[in-house]
Amino acid sequence: MISGLAGGFLWALDTVILSLVLAPFSMSFAAPLAATALHDAFSALWLALLATIRRRWSSVVRAIKHKDGRRVMLAALLGGPVGMAGYVMAIRFLGPGLAASISSFYPALGLAASALLFHEPVKRHQVAGMVLSLVCLVLMSGQAAGGTDFWLGILCALCSTAGWAAEGLLVQKAASLDNDIALLLRQSVSGAVFWILVLPLFGGLPVALSMAQSPWLVAAASLAGTASYLCYYLAIHRIGAARAMPLNITYCAWAVVLAWVFQGTTVSGPEAVFCAGVILGGVLSAW
Template sequence: MNEAISVVQAANVDSSAVAAKKKLSSQFFKKGITIGLLSGLTYGMFSAFLTLGMSMGVWADWYGDNTAGLSAFAIVFIVGALGSAVNDICSAVWALINVGIKGKLGDFFRTINTTPGRMIMLAALLGGPIANVSYVVGIQLAGSMAIPITALCPAIGAILGRVLYKQELNKRMMLGIVICVSASVMIGSVGIGADAADSVILGLIIAFIAALGWGFEGVIAGYGSAMVDSEVGITVRQVTSGLANLFILLPILGIFGGSIMQPFSLAGQAFTSSSAMIWFVVSGFFAFISFMWWYKGNSMTGAALGMATNGTYSFFGPLCCWLLLGVIFGMEGWELSMIEWAAATMMAIGIFVIAVNPMDLFKKKEDSANEAA
């Protein structure tokens, strides 16, 4: 009799433990989704503050009256790349401060000499000098219309994963890609209208290059980031991106622009323009937070759903730019039409469909309801 009672008690304890574990897992998953969404929001804030910084101080002279007498090439590409470099350097400093406070600075230096660390550095070269710079230049030329175009990167990543690694590309993912492309066509129909400036068209094309760069980065970084602490991995990425922009890309652009020393002269002016640097420090902070939360969200929900929640910056980016630049600072040209808002929302939905089966979320809700009952 006593043995039977013990068996029943043990069974009750086991079932309670299983229920508690499921509850903790559910809470962990929901927290991961929240963090992923915050990464998309902070990316939108980073975009807005970066653009604000590039409209202040010496940047206003370059983009406004151009008192420095810069060529069109220098204004579009060298100054645009410099904006990305300054932001990434600020972001790298925030990341180094973070790992320093948490006692992970030694891990950062050790990771650089490992294969996963080198993979992250390679991914950073694609995401930094190529994608980040294209992102900044695209925004400067096409405004917030460029942001949803860059959000094609998850769709591109899915296609590249299929081509390079034979990863699954099922009907649901293809539907999501079609939704994303349709949203891009909607944005393009507005930007490439009869009254559109040539700079807008060029900006949208360059924004697509950013999407390609981030698509390749996501495919390559997936291997390295899976074996490295997320905060350390982000530090490796941001430091690599900032230094590569400043000491590799800018001199190359300087050669094309006719003077290898011109970018360094402009960089000196940019880093000493206090009225602009204030906003670059803020944009760098939000860039660091966004990437950190993206990595953390991926580790909590899986890369697919993490990519979907982070991809909501296709909506948050235009929203933050409109609120900060248009409403608060009264700058013209940051309002979006209903078509553009609809396209940005469609892009976020398409990214979500690519990354996760929506029916799975309903199943999780049903499981939670059954556990509660």
């Protein structure tokens, strides 16, 4: 449980730093995709450095050949180009607080899918937690102004919700892999797909190269994100995806707090109440 909560805080820190990365590129539609590509590439470099220090490259090769390694690679496609790209685009259109809050509904979706696919028992308080999270997320969304960008941001956040829920279930099935090895495969595949396919398709290569000229914020965000994923994967393998995902969504509250501390954003009373409801619902779902 501590690993899941730590992953939530670190992901909130990642969220706020990424919003600072995106700020100078607010006019570019491809900026969120470029930031995501750099984020996952830097994360893969951090993990490759860890694998080198720990002399784990033989384990990486074995994991690539194993069926669990292929599950993680599929999870990378759903969690990266679908989940992470949708999340960063939602940050741009909605801001870090609202983007984090909406996308944090993915544990409820994961819990429902886990019950259907893996036949895990679902108790009444877990269902109540899912309903509470959903209601609070809908009410929180109503606190923001409408418009084209708003609804596009909602769509992006929902894409991240679906992608991350599917990723968590696939990672749970890849239980034979160590967390650092699984995450190295995940970030490497995700980063490669972004650079080879997504960025050229959406014209994001020039933006990514421009961001790379001042890489320190992206490197810091990816370091926080890497640590968050390691904590998250550890929680998945210890208590299961259906319980680890709700613990991880505490990032929605931390994102609002950190955005207030570092960016001076205002937090209304209803937003604070709804955010607390999302967290409470997540904890109930994991209990």
